[in-house]
Ligand SMILES: NC(=O)c1ccc[n+]([C@@H]2O[C@H](COP(=O)([O-])OP(=O)(O)OC[C@H]3O[C@@H](n4cnc5c(N)ncnc54)[C@H](O)[C@@H]3O)[C@@H](O)[C@H]2O)c1
């Protein structure tokens with residue numbers, strides 16, 4: 001049946017979605033849900049895989065080129081009969097029989113996505129096109145992890161999904177934020193033209209265990225610096241804001257979106273908003289009060305403020321984040337201390 005998305009305000013679809021493979025209707029078919037996670041060796045992807053694998057009815061396939069991800073993040077599943085790991089670059093077509101596709105593959109930290117901007121935009125555009133082609137071929141539902149960066153340097157605050165954004169189309173961040181905007185366009189065009197079942201999550205800054213230690217993003221930088229006893233590098237002016245979501249909350253939101261009825265786009269994030277100076281003070285107080293805070297140069301087009309309006313997520317997904325920043329930072333500290341081999345000092 002054609003998916004009705006009038007409620008999402010995006011116009012009616014013109015065609016019904018493709019039917020799944022005939023084997024689905026075979027009497028002896030083992031009715032497991034086959035789920036592809038692109039970018040599943042990365043930070044959010046590997047936490048999502050852990051959660052999906054908890055359900056014994058799920059078979060999970062990860063496709064990743066290991067640019068910023070690692071097999072280490074998935075080591076507990078390698079060899080498991082319901083799990084497969086494929087070294088694959090999403091800029092090349094992929095043919096697998098699956099029911100759902102979580103499409104996460106894309107470098108996310110600004111230092112990585114700016115490293116090879118042409119590759120970043122190819123990943124967003126050709127990669128998403130390839131995954132939509134796969135969804136069309138096998139009749140799978142596909143979820144795209146878009147980003148709050150589609151709002152650019154937002155002039156509306158907080159950001160609702162109705163805001164069209166303020167994005168520099170030719171700046172150094174454009175490979176990522178314009179790339180994700182085109183990816184969203186492709187998703188809706190495949191939905192309207194071919195009836196593909198789509199879901200779009202607009203993710204706001206997410207943090208937690210397993211982030212790359214030298215990832216370059218602000219939470220991982222500050223925590224690693226505090227543990228190593230180095231100065232926390234606040235980029236100027238330090239009054240810019242972000243809203244940080246703990247990864248377990250994020251994964252719950254993504255799964256609710258995938259398994260619900262609304263195409264999105266839906267903001268998934270934690271509305272608790274902090275300046276970078278406030279974040280540094282929190283990390284310092286919780287992890288190492290002896291470190292100093294140093295001001296460093298910023299990069300071009302850094303958004304000055306960002307905070308999700310999550311009214312839609314609450315209403316249509318019955319989702320809201322549970323972990324407050326100070327609790328999440330402590331959970332992340334334990335993981336970083338273990339990987340950096342720097343145990344917590346015990347009080348004498
Ligand atoms: N973490 C955040 O704060 C955040 C915010 C907004 C959106 N997102 C989106 O969520 C997704 C996951 O982000 P993350 O924080 O886990 O980042 P990450 O860098 O840890 O994970 C990305 C994964 O994609 C893989 N990858 C990159 N290019 C690929 C390609 N061409 N083919 C196959 N695999 C490829 C990487 O190797 C890595 O495993 C991304 O799409 C990102 O844009 C993340």
Ligand SMILES: O=C(O)[C@H]1O[C@H](OP(=O)(O)OP(=O)(O)OC[C@H]2O[C@@H](n3ccc(=O)[nH]c3=O)[C@H](O)[C@@H]2O)[C@H](O)[C@@H](O)[C@@H]1O
Pocket residue numbers: 107108109110147148149203204205206216217218219221222233234235236240242276298299302303
């Ligand atoms: O949530 C999102 O939508 C996007 O957020 C991040 O992009 P950004 O907010 O720029 O993330 P960071 O690199 O962590 O920077 C956040 C702020 O911290 C500042 N910063 C960063 C690093 C640092 O050491 N010190 C510091 O003050 C930056 O100037 C910036 O203002 C992610 O990296 C993107 O993948 C994601 O799509």
